[in-house]
Amino acid sequence: MSSSSKPNLPVTNAVNGPPNADLVRERGAASFPVRDLTYLVYGGQERTEHLERIANMVASDPVFRKTDRFFLSRTEQYRRSLEKVRHYKELIAKHNLHSELDQQDLRQAIDEDLPIGLHVGMFIPTIVGQGTDEQQKKWLPLARAYKIIGTYAQTELGHGSFIRGLETVATYDKSTQEFVLNSPTLTATKWWPGALGKTSTHCVVFARLVISDRECGVHPFMVQLRSLENHEPLKGITVGDIGPKFAYETMDNGFLRFDHVRIPRDHMLMRFAQVAADGTYSTPPHSKVSYATMVFMRAYIIGTASSTLAKAVTIAVRYSCVRKQFPLRSGEPEQQILNYQNQQAALFPLLATAYAFHFTGNYIRQMYSDFVRGMRAQDFSVLPEMHATSAGLKSLTTWIASAGIETCRASCGGHGYSKLSGLPSLYANYIPACTYEGDNTVMCFQLARYLLKLYGKAQAKPGLRLPGNVSYLEKSTLLDERCDASTEELWLDPARQLHAYRNRALRLVANCANRLVAEMQKGKDEVLAVEAIKSDMVKVAKAHSYYVVLNNFVNAIEQLRASGTSTPILRVLKTLCDLFALHFIQADLGDFLEYGYLSSLHTEPLHAQIRRLLEAIRPDAVALVDAFNFTDHALGSALGVHNGRVYETLFEWAQQEPLNKTQVAPGYHEYIKPFLLAKM
Ligand SMILES: CCCCC/C=C/C(=O)SCCNC(=O)CCNC(=O)[C@H](O)C(C)(C)COP(=O)(O)OP(=O)(O)OC[C@H]1O[C@@H](n2cnc3c(N)ncnc32)[C@H](O)[C@@H]1OP(=O)(O)O
Numbered sequence: 001m002s003s004s005s006k007p008n009l010p011v012t013n014a015v016n017g018p019p020n021a022d023l024v025r026e027r028g029a030a031s032f033p034v035r036d037l038t039y040l041v042y043g044g045q046e047r048t049e050h051l052e053r054i055a056n057m058v059a060s061d062p063v064f065r066k067t068d069r070f071f072l073s074r075t076e077q078y079r080r081s082l083e084k085v086r087h088y089k090e091l092i093a094k095h096n097l098h099s100e101l102d103q104q105d106l107r108q109a110i111d112e113d114l115p116i117g118l119h120v121g122m123f124i125p126t127i128v129g130q131g132t133d134e135q136q137k138k139w140l141p142l143a144r145a146y147k148i149i150g151t152y153a154q155t156e157l158g159h160g161s162f163i164r165g166l167e168t169v170a171t172y173d174k175s176t177q178e179f180v181l182n183s184p185t186l187t188a189t190k191w192w193p194g195a196l197g198k199t200s201t202h203c204v205v206f207a208r209l210v211i212s213d214r215e216c217g218v219h220p221f222m223v224q225l226r227s228l229e230n231h232e233p234l235k236g237i238t239v240g241d242i243g244p245k246f247a248y249e250t251m252d253n254g255f256l257r258f259d260h261v262r263i264p265r266d267h268m269l270m271r272f273a274q275v276a277a278d279g280t281y282s283t284p285p286h287s288k289v290s291y292a293t294m295v296f297m298r299a300y301i302i303g304t305a306s307s308t309l310a311k312a313v314t315i316a317v318r319y320s321c322v323r324k325q326f327p328l329r330s331g332e333p334e335q336q337i338l339n340y341q342n343q344q345a346a347l348f349p350l351l352a353t354a355y356a357f358h359f360t361g362n363y364i365r366q367m368y369s370d371f372v373r374g375m376r377a378q379d380f381s382v383l384p385e386m387h388a389t390s391a392g393l394k395s396l397t398t399w400i401a402s403a404g405i406e407t408c409r410a411s412c413g414g415h416g417y418s419k420l421s422g423l424p425s426l427y428a429n430y431i432p433a434c435t436y437e438g439d440n441t442v443m444c445f446q447l448a449r450y451l452l453k454l455y456g457k458a459q460a461k462p463g464l465r466l467p468g469n470v471s472y473l474e475k476s477t478l479l480d481e482r483c484d485a486s487t488e489e490l491w492l493d494p495a496r497q498l499h500a501y502r503n504r505a506l507r508l509v510a511n512c513a514n515r516l517v518a519e520m521q522k523g524k525d526e527v528l529a530v531e532a533i534k535s536d537m538v539k540v541a542k543a544h545s546y547y548v549v550l551n552n553f554v555n556a557i558e559q560l561r562a563s564g565t566s567t568p569i570l571r572v573l574k575t576l577c578d579l580f581a582l583h584f585i586q587a588d589l590g591d592f593l594e595y596g597y598l599s600s601l602h603t604e605p606l607h608a609q610i611r612r613l614l615e616a617i618r619p620d621a622v623a624l625v626d627a628f629n630f631t632d633h634a635l636g637s638a639l640g641v642h643n644g645r646v647y648e649t650l651f652e653w654a655q656q657e658p659l660n661k662t663q664v665a666p667g668y669h670e671y672i673k674p675f676l677l678a679k680m
């Protein structure tokens, strides 16, 4: 079956000409209507077409070109991203893109770490989440109109993960009704906040509140950093860029120090905790409510893991269709490298994962909006579940996506190492997601603690009902159950797949809980006992998160089936879901074998079924990546161009290399000529 209608995307940057014949053939042979899958991914035809209009507008706009990025210095890249910010603002006005969603779509299409990312992603959400109605009325219109530009300044030189260890102090001065912000030590210097170095005029600063020598914990404060007239730092503020990084060149991550800077009392964001004029402090309804913006961002990051991985897989799959190496037998045509089983085994599980994470993103978005609804009604009961689930999923999805991009790069051979493949910068700009918004390992501890706690409660109180995703912790009988998938066919049963993931997660939780007790019986207190099981806690968090991802993928397919989605689409999604489920069992086989849940009776059919799934996906691989519907601009890759003119594009882009501006190398006269022409 061919696609039901053609995507309406311009091929920008790629060298024009007849498309690659292999790609054309593969596209014509897809087993499902590609366009329908695109609609499914982006939430319907109307929404897809809207996104395409925005993507096309960006892709065809010279200001948003990406091809120069490899040849610019750090400073030039920062300036270029400011040019993009200005143009972004112009386009909002010109095309009436005033809704938050339109603006988010536009930023996503621009596809760059703009120095307003923190302004829209954390500064405004913190005012919305933590500010009183009056504070919102005062700052939101200014922020939304970009009359002020803000960031989120929490991390310090000395502490990031351990928020309670932050050293910046906000001391309340009752006599003037002001807070005095101070950085008492070098390690109190704010360090890392995006757009802090050179761009922001304001920021939300997290500082320890002190009232009459009493420590009241870390709270958010609105602080102006720079003059709105000339952008000079205000008195008492030392601010700048933290210098070169692994990548992220367009972003001015910054440092910031305060020397007894005074701000009015109403600059503490007081939706949940308040300081009255006389210094009376009212505690927030939940001690971690001021961490809510981080939870919001973690949910957002989970949502972007799918699209980031999907880009890498699109590049690698298209290239692997175009690239040919070796005939199988002499005299035969060379094989597309995607025909090789090893290439499929590297790429197709990642393709399946990109789809799996799409449904995880939908799930966490829904969970987050339910949580916000509750919070508005002063109901914080979902916060622990929201925090723990998002912490675990953020870790798992960013780890897998980061490693997946690198796998895609390596699977493109030598050309994958060229920056023109788009993969090195995709990787370098993405990997900090494993660190920012909570180091992944530290986040795993949060989920593991939560699971251990619930497991302990369920053990202590049989019959206790736990929330949906963790309800398996109630059923310790599950530990006695074994896998019965003794044929390839049985491995395709979602109930059996989920049983395996639940069993592994429960086993690891139970094992951790037992080890905790054993450590305490050896004489350790609880704190030290936890230290002794920390590596296992990371495994626990990952195992649970895998289960959540798979459970959502399975549920999503069931819902699609119930809502009448066509059989070809359901079939291909089911194949991807199966591959996701079985691949990650195979990848962690030791976990499943260790306690005898699986034996070689089950592993042989498991491996065989995975091979069958790879074969099943092969004819649809190009269509499945096409369904993500990325423009060439979004991919920014000579290897991933939609028309498959990989070699032409690579060759043309290489001509832009500044070294090629002259035929004779710079430095020739000083350094090469003397020895070439020296007398023997
Ligand atoms: C486009 C992308 C741009 C990205 C730009 C990046 C921005 C940033 O990176 S901003 C800075 C982000 N920083 C972090 O994420 C820091 C990570 N650290 C933390 O979140 C926390 O400090 C912690 C979770 C590691 C621990 O918090 P701590 O204050 O030390 O609390 P305790 O360990 O004592 O835990 C007490 C209790 O509270 C629970 N809890 C912790 N955080 C939350 C939360 N956000 N929501 C709800 N509950 C939370 C924690 O689980 C404990 O619970 P119990 O075990 O039940 O006591």
Ligand SMILES: Cc1cc2nc3c(=O)[nH]c(=O)nc-3n(C[C@H](O)[C@H](O)[C@H](O)COP(=O)(O)OP(=O)(O)OC[C@H]3O[C@@H](n4cnc5c(N)ncnc54)[C@H](O)[C@@H]3O)c2cc1C
Residues within 6 Å of the ligand: 118, 152, 153, 154, 155, 158, 159, 160, 161, 162, 191, 192, 193, 194, 248, 253, 432, 435, 436, 437, 438, 439, 441, 442, 534
């Ligand atoms: C690109 C980028 C952008 C950022 N943007 C911002 C921003 O806009 N605003 C902002 O405020 N911050 C920002 N940050 C900072 C970021 O949030 C922190 O770096 C992050 O939270 C990790 O904290 P850390 O650096 O203190 O790591 P550390 O906690 O020092 O981690 C170092 C190592 O120690 C381990 N470790 C830490 N604690 C424990 C423990 N209790 N038990 C066992 N192991 C432990 C970790 O797993 C890790 O391996 C950004 C960082 C980056 C890289």
